[in-house]
Amino acid sequence: MNRYRFVLYRPLQLLPVLVGISIITFVLIRSIPGDPVRVLLGPRSTPSAIERIREQFGLNEPLWVQYLYFVKNLFHGEMGRSILYKVDVLKLIVSRIEPTLVLVGGSVLLALAITIPLATIAARRRGSLADHVIRLVSTAGLGLPAFWLGIMLIIVFSVQLDLFPVSGYGRTFLDKLHHMVLPCLTAALALSAVLTRNLRASLLAELNSDQATAARARGLPENQVFWRHVMPNSLVPTINLLAINIGWLISGTVVLESVFAIPGMGQLLVRGIFTRDYMVVQGVAMCFALATVMVNFLADILTVTADPRVKL
Amino acid sequence: MTAILRTGTGRTGFRLSFGGGPLPLYLGGAIILGWFVLALLAPVVAPYDPIYQDVAARLQPPSLAHWFGTDNFGRDILSRVIWSARIDLQIALFGVVFPFIIGTVLGSCAGYFGGWIDTILMRIIDVVLAFPFLVLMMAIIVILKPGLSSFYVAMALVGWVSYARLVRAQILVIKSSDFVVAATSLGYSHSRIMFRHLLPNAILGSVVFSMSDAVLVLLNGAAISYLGLGVQPPTAEWGIMIAEGQSFITSAWWITTFPGIAIVTLAMGFSLLADGLGEKLGVRE
Numbered sequence: 191m192n193r194y195r196f197v198l199y200r201p202l203q204l205l206p207v208l209v210g211i212s213i214i215t216f217v218l219i220r221s222i223p224g225d226p227v228r229v230l231l232g233p234r235s236t237p238s239a240i241e242r243i244r245e246q247f248g249l250n251e252p253l254w255v256q257y258l259y260f261v262k263n264l265f266h267g268e269m270g271r272s273i274l275y276k277v278d279v280l281k282l283i284v285s286r287i288e289p290t291l292v293l294v295g296g297s298v299l300l301a302l303a304i305t306i307p308l309a310t311i312a313a314r315r316r317g318s319l320a321d322h323v324i325r326l327v328s329t330a331g332l333g334l335p336a337f338w339l340g341i342m343l344i345i346v347f348s349v350q351l352d353l354f355p356v357s358g359y360g361r362t363f364l365d366k367l368h369h370m371v372l373p374c375l376t377a378a379l380a381l382s383a384v385l386t387r388n389l390r391a392s393l394l395a396e397l398n399s400d401q402a403t404a405a406r407a408r409g410l411p412e413n414q415v416f417w418r419h420v421m422p423n424s425l426v427p428t429i430n431l432l433a434i435n436i437g438w439l440i441s442g443t444v445v446l447e448s449v450f451a452i453p454g455m456g457q458l459l460v461r462g463i464f465t466r467d468y469m470v471v472q473g474v475a476m477c478f479a480l481a482t483v484m485v486n487f488l489a490d491i492l493t494v495t496a497d498p499r500v501k502l
Numbered sequence: 503m504t505a506i507l508r509t510g511t512g513r514t515g516f517r518l519s520f521g522g523g524p525l526p527l528y529l530g531g532a533i534i535l536g537w538f539v540l541a542l543l544a545p546v547v548a549p550y551d552p553i554y555q556d557v558a559a560r561l562q563p564p565s566l567a568h569w570f571g572t573d574n575f576g577r578d579i580l581s582r583v584i585w586s587a588r589i590d591l592q593i594a595l596f597g598v599v600f601p602f603i604i605g606t607v608l609g610s611c612a613g614y615f616g617g618w619i620d621t622i623l624m625r626i627i628d629v630v631l632a633f634p635f636l637v638l639m640m641a642i643i644v645i646l647k648p649g650l651s652s653f654y655v656a657m658a659l660v661g662w663v664s665y666a667r668l669v670r671a672q673i674l675v676i677k678s679s680d681f682v683v684a685a686t687s688l689g690y691s692h693s694r695i696m697f698r699h700l701l702p703n704a705i706l707g708s709v710v711f712s713m714s715d716a717v718l719v720l721l722n723g724a725a726i727s728y729l730g731l732g733v734q735p736p737t738a739e740w741g742i743m744i745a746e747g748q749s750f751i752t753s754a755w756w757i758t759t760f761p762g763i764a765i766v767t768l769a770m771g772f773s774l775l776a777d778g779l780g781e782k783l784g785v786r787e
Binding site: 206207210211214215218219221329330332333334335336337338339341342344345349436437438440441442444445448449459460463464466471474475478479482483 | 625626628629630631632633634635636637638640641642644645714717720721724725728729730731741744747748751752755758759761762765766768769770772773774777
């Protein structure tokens with residue numbers, strides 16, 4: 191298959207996945223026991239009020255009709271109304287999307303900033319003390335619970351040193367950045383443990399590759415061989431790994447938003463779960479799934495365009 | 503791939519020999535064994551009852567009487583950390599075993615039979631993988647009511663996909679090997695070929711993966727409990743202890759610190775074991 195056709199056809203292959211996502215979210219959320227209308231009305235729940243609300247939200251229709259309504263509404267950009275917040279779920283999500291994006295983006299950048307130097311040292315001085323320490327720390331880092339690491343960082347940097355806020359998001363741009371340093375650092379540290387091991391391995395393989403040998407034979411200084419030939423090639427699988435792990439990163443942000451009380455989508459999801467707010471849980475879960483699929487799609491394209499050896 | 507093929511010969515299957523193994527293998531094994539013994543001997547080793555509330559000794563910092571201090575109910579942190587090992591080891595075990603079995607069976611069916619079984623299964627796997635792991639698990643747990651058993655069900659429903667993919671890929675590789683062709687030409691049944699000839703050779707990668715998977719399962723279990731969806735108080739579990747201690751981080755750092763260290767050490771044990779086992783058996787992840 192031609193590379194350009196791959197880019198065009200790949201989205202079509204994603205269609206069944208998207209349908210699957212919509213079915214799973216729909217079925218999952220509708221099978222939750224407990225009546226959301228009773229939760230909504232609380233002590234005011236008289237039979238006639240319950241009936242009126244059920245009618246209003248279309249909860250009396252058969253399940254498959256509800257699903258068709260649900261898909262039809264999706265095409266109109268409507269994900270239903272939050273039973274608790276009484277606003278459109280899409281609006282709710284849009285208002286919560288910024289902190290989550292900053293958290294995910296910030297941790298990826300920070301993770302790369304930590305990973306690249308560490309993996310470089312470990313790979314170029316293979317077998318040295320530094321290499322062993324980096325490998326040991328990254329192995330230990332694999333088992334770091336992000337939520338615990340976050341609390342430890344809060345204790346050290348917020349409570350003891352008073353450098354960063356304990357929790358929340360802030361109002362102005364700088365204030366927001368200030369609030370997001372610790373959450374991003376937490377996720378980045380956990381992420382870089384995974385990435386460093388991977389990047390070190392591919393750097394080692396690439397250092398012994400024919401093209402590196404050829405570059406050395408041309409008389410290029412080792413530094414130039416490393417940064418111009420070895421590193422760019424080794425980064426492709428690492429960035430791919432990053433993309434594959436996006437779901438894991440999103441899972442991490444859901445927990446971290448609870449740890450740091452960040453008003454993002456993850457917090458919305460957790461709250462939606464505890465208050466049985468069907469539409470919100472459904473909307474957020476679907477958005478997260480869509481984001482995962484999109485990022486993986488972009489990674490596929492990156493791999494195909496960056497590495498001519500990849501067979502389609 | 504070739505390394506995996508070499509480790510088993512035909513129907514004899516694989517054997518684990520632990521002689522002369524690398525350091526990570528022993529270290530990882532020792533850590534896990536250590537926690538296992540602690541968990542088993544919890545009633546003997548733990549100095550206090552893990553849920554006994556000593557109101558006179560609330561929020562005590564670490565001391566000789568309470569090595570790891572006490573929490574806001576006056577419960578001994580050390581005892582709670584030790585007792586938690588029972589729950590968290592169980593989480594790591596069951597959270598891996600159920601997905602392992604389901605994934606292996608489904609994955610080998612998909613790889614062996616191919617056709618529409620394979621197509622449908624792969625599409626389902628695509629959809630499950632499209633969801634962030636924890637998000638899907640949380641959605642399932644809520645339907646089932648928060649608790650440990652719901653966690654296992656959710657883990658089984660979501661976690662099997664990795665094993666299915668691994669085993670399927672392996673089966674596809676060795677399906678055309680001579681010994682399988684020989685078994686087929688001898689007229690052996692599908693199940694005999696699958697379970698006696700293919701699986702013993704295909705499963706090695708999954709066994710190694712299950713060790714590193716145990717790390718993720720452990721962290722997920724703790725995170726789910728931290729969010730209030732897993733193990734319920736007053737049961738001692740590391741994730742819950744961390745959640746309960748978070749309100750006291752300004753005054754009592756020890757409540758959250760020690761359970762976290764416990765998680766890190768156990769997880770490190772599994773990571774090391776996975777590394778060592780992978781190296782020893784010649785399996786690359």
